Amino acid sequence: MAKVIIYPPTSMILFDLVDRMGHKALSFPEAVRKLATSDEIESPPLNVTPEEPKKGLRYAAVDVPSGVRGRMALIGPLIEEAEAAILVEDPGWLTGCAGCSRTNELVSLLIRTKGIPVLELRYPKDDSEAREFVRKIKAFLEGLK
Amino acid sequence: MRITKYVITSPLSAILPSDIAMLIYGSKHKDVFVKETCSGVMINGEAEVIDALVRDIRAMDPTGIFIKDRGFPPGDPRRCRGRRGGGARPGFYMIESESKMLPMISRALAETGEAGPEAVEEVIEKKPLKIKRLEEIVKEELS
Numbered sequence: 030m031a032k033v034i035i036y037p038p039t040s041m042i043l044f045d046l047v048d049r050m051g052h053k054a055l056s057f058p059e060a061v062r063k064l065a066t067s068d069e070i071e072s073p074p075l076n077v078t079p080e081e082p083k084k085g086l087r088y089a090a091v092d093v094p095s096g097v098r099g100r101m102a103l104i105g106p107l108i109e110e111a112e113a114a115i116l117v118e119d120p121g122w123l124t125g126c127a128g129c130s131r132t133n134e135l136v137s138l139l140i141r142t143k144g145i146p147v148l149e150l151r152y153p154k155d156d157s158e159a160r161e162f163v164r165k166i167k168a169f170l171e172g173l174k
Numbered sequence: 175m176r177i178t179k180y181v182i183t184s185p186l187s188a189i190l191p192s193d194i195a196m197l198i199y200g201s202k203h204k205d206v207f208v209k210e211t212c213s214g215v216m217i218n219g220e221a222e223v224i225d226a227l228v229r230d231i232r233a234m235d236p237t238g239i240f241i242k243d244r245g246f247p248p249g250d251p252r253r254c255r256g257r258r259g260g261g262a263r264p265g266f267y268m269i270e271s272e273s274k275m276l277p278m279i280s281r282a283l284a285e286t287g288e289a290g291p292e293a294v295e296e297v298i299e300k301k302p303l304k305i306k307r308l309e310e311i312v313k314e315e316l317s
Contacts, residue, residue: 039265041182041242041272042279048241049232061245062177067254074252122271152275159278163286 030054031173034111036136037123038104043115046163050170055111060103089135100132112174113146115166120152146173177221178244181231182214182261182269184276187238194231203227209248213269214239216248237283239278297300 031052035043038057047054064076072078077099085098088105116137124130141147148169153159183189191210198208206219206227216225232239249255253264261271262270 037268037270039242041240041269042275044242045240048228054243056243058178058243058245062243064251065246066176120271122267142204153278153282156281158280159275159282160285163279163282167286 030129031112031170032075033170033173034107034114034140036114036116037119037133037154038107038136040117043117043166046166047115050167052113052173055107057103060107064103071075088139094131096127096129097135098133100129101135103137105139106130108136108163110144111140111145113148113169114140114143115148115150115169116140118149118151131142175221176218176247178216178247179224180216180220180244180269181228181243182240182242182273182276183235184238184240184280185225185273186277186280187235189235189238193234197230197234198227201227201230206253207248213273216244218247220307237280238276240279 032055033047033052034055035047038055039041040056044054044056064081069074081102082095082098083102084105085100085102088101089097119133123133146169148165150162150165151158153162181191181194183191183194191214194201194215195210198206203219203223203226206217207225209218217227219227228241232241233257246253254264255261281302
């Protein structure tokens with residue numbers, strides 16, 4: 030069982046496919062859970078302490094927007110833990126009220142330059158693309174076993 | 175450690191969120207919190223219990239049920255829209271966007287054999303009726 034980081038890190042489809050094919054998907058909710066459900070809430074409501082920005086500084090400089098460093102404090106350790114990655118190209122709806130384009134670019138760069146097996150895909154638009162999407166993920170994950 | 179999973183049903187699936195909730199209520203696991211939502215259910219419990227339940231839930235419809243991790247517990251005031259003055263919670267838009275692709279992914283899973291041959295038949299049976307065929311049926315019935 031390999032640890033596979035998925036991008037977008039909150040993707041339901043990718044999490045499910047990796048999980049049902051017997052691997053561990055490294056996703057954003059797992060990192061959020063550690064903070065949100067910790068027994069000792071040091072800094073309510075989300076338990077973000079001064080330690081988090083420090084973790085973020087390992088991936089982004091101090092002059093980079095604080096939102097990037099905050100997000101990297103959660104995603105960065107997942108990238109370090111990853112043994113493989115599935116990257117889906119931004120379909121245009123990953124940036125919005127809760128998304129950050131700069132973080133997306135940085136995450137995708139760090140994954141690509143880490144030297145782990147990476148599968149790059151696009152979200153399917155029709156049935157034939159969906160079949161290809163699932164086949165490629167299946168073949169990639171089988172190759173990791 | 176208690177974890178939360180989001181169980182989302184594909185529009186093609188004949189399984190309702192209430193079916194999933196009933197499966198959990200009828201299981202041997204008692205310390206599981208279930209909350210129905212518009213797109214599926216959220217389940218919260220000890221990690222090993224939830225992992226076992228995930229296998230049972232997925233077996234209800236291997237190509238039509240999708241499961242993802244969730245950071246916040248169900249009804250958490252930091253995310254629950256009832257406590258935040260309404261509006262969709264952050265994260266809903268991702269689920270909404272990906273939900274539109276689920277019928278395609280369900281068919282692809284069935285056709286690639288990832289969910290077993292029985293699932294292929296099930297998904298093929300559930301294909302929407304074409305307009306022409308519907309017109310033929312109407313003519314046959316009314317003639």
